[in-house]
Amino acid sequence: MHQSPFNWISQPSSTLLQLKEGIFPKLVRRALSAIALSAALSGCGSTGAPDFSQMSAKYANILEQYQINMIFQNILRSSENRPVSFLDMPTINGSGSITTTSYASAFFTGGILPYNASYLPINGGLSSVTPGVSLSVGNTFNFTQSSLDNAVFWKGYLNELPIEMVKYFEHNHIPREVLLSLVVDEIVITKPNGDVVTLINNPLRPDHAEFQKHLYKLISYGLGAFMVDTSLKIGPPLSVANLKSTFGDNSFEVMKSSGIVLQRVGKNSPLIFQPIQVSKQYKLCINTNKYENFIRQEYGDEIFCEVTLAQETKQPSADKKSQPKLTIRIRSTNNIFEYLGQVVKAQLGEKSYMVTLPPSETTFSNKTNGSNEYALFVVYKNQSTPRPFSSIEGLDGNLYSIPSENNGYSPLAIKLLAQFMSLQKIPGSIPASPSVLLK
Numbered sequence: 001m002h003q004s005p006f007n008w009i010s011q012p013s014s015t016l017l018q019l020k021e022g023i024f025p026k027l028v029r030r031a032l033s034a035i036a037l038s039a040a041l042s043g044c045g046s047t048g049a050p051d052f053s054q055m056s057a058k059y060a061n062i063l064e065q066y067q068i069n070m071i072f073q074n075i076l077r078s079s080e081n082r083p084v085s086f087l088d089m090p091t092i093n094g095s096g097s098i099t100t101t102s103y104a105s106a107f108f109t110g111g112i113l114p115y116n117a118s119y120l121p122i123n124g125g126l127s128s129v130t131p132g133v134s135l136s137v138g139n140t141f142n143f144t145q146s147s148l149d150n151a152v153f154w155k156g157y158l159n160e161l162p163i164e165m166v167k168y169f170e171h172n173h174i175p176r177e178v179l180l181s182l183v184v185d186e187i188v189i190t191k192p193n194g195d196v197v198t199l200i201n202n203p204l205r206p207d208h209a210e211f212q213k214h215l216y217k218l219i220s221y222g223l224g225a226f227m228v229d230t231s232l233k234i235g236p237p238l239s240v241a242n243l244k245s246t247f248g249d250n251s252f253e254v255m256k257s258s259g260i261v262l263q264r265v266g267k268n269s270p271l272i273f274q275p276i277q278v279s280k281q282y283k284l285c286i287n288t289n290k291y292e293n294f295i296r297q298e299y300g301d302e303i304f305c306e307v308t309l310a311q312e313t314k315q316p317s318a319d320k321k322s323q324p325k326l327t328i329r330i331r332s333t334n335n336i337f338e339y340l341g342q343v344v345k346a347q348l349g350e351k352s353y354m355v356t357l358p359p360s361e362t363t364f365s366n367k368t369n370g371s372n373e374y375a376l377f378v379v380y381k382n383q384s385t386p387r388p389f390s391s392i393e394g395l396d397g398n399l400y401s402i403p404s405e406n407n408g409y410s411p412l413a414i415k416l417l418a419q420f421m422s423l424q425k426i427p428g429s430i431p432a433s434p435s436v437l438l439k
Contacts, residue, residue, distance in 0.1 A: 063089060065390075071417050072390045075377075076400055078341030079348075084334075086148040086421070152428040157333050163282035165423065166330070167225040169416065175363040176219050178409050181355075181376060182336050182416060187214050188327040189299070201339065203346040203355050218303075219360050221286050221295055226305045228283045234275040237265045243273065284328050299326035333420045340413065343377045354378075357409065375408030390414075 066089065074084040161183060169179050181201065189197040199211040243251045243262075255262065255275065262273035285305040286295060295303060300323040331339065346353040355376045372378045380388075380401045388401040389411060402410050 067418055068390045068414055069392060071414050071421070072400075072402060073392050074337055075340045075344060076392060076394060078337045079344040080341075082395075084337060086153075087145045088148055088425070089145060148425075150428075152426065153424055156424040156426060160332050161330050161420070163225050163284055163330065165420075166284065167282055169419070170224055172362075172364060174412070174416075175357070175359065175409075176224070177216065177357045177360050177363065178376065178412060179416070180215060180219065180223070181357055182339065182413065183331050184215065185329045185331040185335060185339075187211060187218075188329065189214075190325040190327070192322050192324060202342055203353055204342050216360065218286070218299075219362075221291055222289055223284065223286050223303075225282050225284055226287065227280050228285060228305045230279050230281050230283075231261075232277045232279070234260065234277050237272045237274045239270050239272055241270075284330070296323065298324065300324045302326065333417075333424060336417060336420065340377055340417075344379050347377075347379060348381055371406045372408045373406075375410075377413050378402060378407045378410050 070087060074086065077084050166179070166183055170176070184201055186201060187199045189199075191197070199207060199214055201211050201215075202208060238246070247254050252262070259278050261276050261278055263276050265272045265274050283305060286303050287305050292304075303326045343355045346355065354372070356374045357376055358374055380403060382399050383401065385401055385403045387404050389404045389407060391399065391401040393399055402414075
């Protein structure tokens with residue numbers, strides 16, 4: 001006989017009471033115990049909980065891409081003669097949270113679950129209870145952006161790079177032709193007849209190939225940053241009596257404490273000494289080698305590191321005038337951005353010209369003969385590349401990107417620029433935090 005689903009209301013109250021106080025409370029207690037155990041185990045062994053190392057690594061990756069994109073963006077600005085602008089992330093604040101919610105999924109048979117839970121159908125029962133835990137994880141980062149557009153930063157940014165800074169980057173893993181192409185602005189050769197030949201390192205100029213020819217020749221001769229003696233004569237030669245009358249009876253001790261040495265002049269008596277201020281500094285020069293005679297004829301004596309005060313006194317002044325003179329001018333960090341902007345402009349122009357730097361004798365190449373193997377800086381315009389090294393949308397609406405493969409020395413150029421930029425971040429160049437708070 002068909003039984004209404006609501007027939008349980010007419011069943012004996014003793015049976016209903018037995019169900020309420022016997023079977024169902026035991027099932028509920030077992031279900032709750034299982035939920036609690038599952039929650040405890042899930043909370044302890046959860047793989048989704050915020051992890052400090054993962055959050056730090058994520059921030060480091062974001063910051064790295066941020067710096068790469070900022071440098072690339074300013075190179076593009078320089079290529080279009082637009083003002084550059086630099087931002088820095090001096091501080092980062094992060095927080096993580098985890099929320100655990102327990103639940104139970106029950107399955108009933110033989111009836112329906114009524115609205116009032118005080119009564120249960122006796123023609124059915126609670127078949128199973130499935131405990132579980134709902135886990136939600138969240139983390140947030142707050143960071144500040146500070147502008148480097150201030151006088152302290154720009155003074156170092158616009159100044160010519162000191163030679164000792166070039167020395168920092170003279171390592172085997174950095175090809176010398178790449179470093180010198182970035183930092184050398186021009187080569188000036190003054191001939192004995194007074195004619196001046198100026199070779200400017202600008203790929204947009206027709207004489208750029210001539211500049212590269214001389215640069216590679218100097219590299220083959222061993223051009224580099226070396227510590228040299230730059231001692232200077234102080235006044236005319238003096239006798240012992242003159243020295244004592246000028247500097248006192250302890251003149252020798254006074255001069256020694258001031259870094260001044262006395263060099264004897266001549267072999268006759270009375271003794272005559274030349275006061276010399278001893279000093280050393282870095283110079284972009286060439287050590288004496290087997291090509292010395294050819295170097296002197298083409299570039300003169302001043303390119304040698306060993307041209308010291310002693311050598312100057314030995315060489316007649318007339319001989320000096322018959323020699324050429326070489327002057328190498330170094331860029332500022334700003335001019336390096338300008339130069340790479342010119343490289344990009346030459347590459348994307350109507351008559352595309354890619355600046356390439358073939359390996360010199362000291363260059364160790366680990367490239368795999370791909371395209372753009374020795375290109376200084378590779379930029380694509382409106383070309384889709386998978387996972388580009390950097391990608392920027394310009395003000396003109398075009399998409400500029402540095403490919404992750406076949407990009408020549410592009411990552412190295414970005415890295416060197418980032419390090420040059422870091423050397424400009426002296427106390428006072430970065431404003432106090434917070435500046436602009438982004439959430």
